[in-house]
Amino acid sequence: MDTGTHIVMGVALGGLATLDPVVQNDPTLFNAVLAGTIIGSQAPDLDTILKLRNNAVYIRNHRGITHSMPAVGLWGIAIPSVIYAFAPEVNFFHLWIWTFLAVILHVFVDVFNAYGTQAYRPFSKRWVAYGFINTFDPYIFLLHLIGIIAWNLGADPGYTFLILYFVIALYYVKRYFDKHEMVKKINGYYRDVEEVVTSPTIRHNVWRLAITTKDKFYVGRAVSGHIVIVDEFQRKPLPDMPIMNKAIQDDNMDAFLSFSPVYRWEIDEYDHYTEVRLIDLRYRSKGRYPFVAVVTLDDDLNILSSYTGWIFSEEKLQKKLDALPT
Structure with a gap:
């Protein structure tokens, strides 16, 4: 999910924690739990900082190891431990339970969109992407906002968010069956x-x-x-030819291949260079396929420039690439 949705989920989980009598009867513990659920709901996306390095590193690693089973366990221990250091009088077990739940919820909801996560690591590096909830779902986000507003207006947060999550669970079930019906139709035709x-x-x-x-x-x-x-x-496999074999060694193209399950390829020759392009077919928008990996090479198979990421115009793509020889 997007950052905003993860934040409101963290707040909602803090409100839900008031159903726990130990949390409800200890204001200091409640504040610690609320901090834990908000931080825990964000922690797995710490790898977003990799964007500052380059797209290839970000694409290869985002929602990878930070969303893995060992990482979920580490987040679940590290975050409440840090909070506990500042509030040692609170009940650590209950702080840990609710913070750990926030981390688990973050990874759990991420597997239902098209981007997915590597949630099964270290047992498998495959991307788990069930593809029936959008990365930003306005219904889910607005339901959380309504619950938070109701809490601020005096509604009981525990029961408010318990009802809210029951409704959201039904919504997930509906979306699952929406997808199931589409896949059934497609399998019936092809x-x-x-x-x-x-x-x-x-x-x-x-x-x-x-x-x-x-x-x-x-x-x-x-x-x-x-x-x-x-x-x-x-459907054509990558050709076993020198220019393609060289291109896929590039970090940007290698990152694309590690992430994209459905793509096609193009090789275009120009006066002074050859362009190899991989095109992800999952995200067609306004007649374009914006998620690509591009490598340009000279006649001696030296890589001149490369890029991978989201591009919505050819002009912007060329600006992203290094200057080509004239």
């Missing part, structure tokens, strides 16, 4: 489907679809359950 990647949008009834069959990739949209295919591409 007999050789290997994978269907769904990417919900901010609009509740609009989904992006990337379908992998034995021979083709299909890109489509689902609007109110009606599925439309807007693009199709031949």
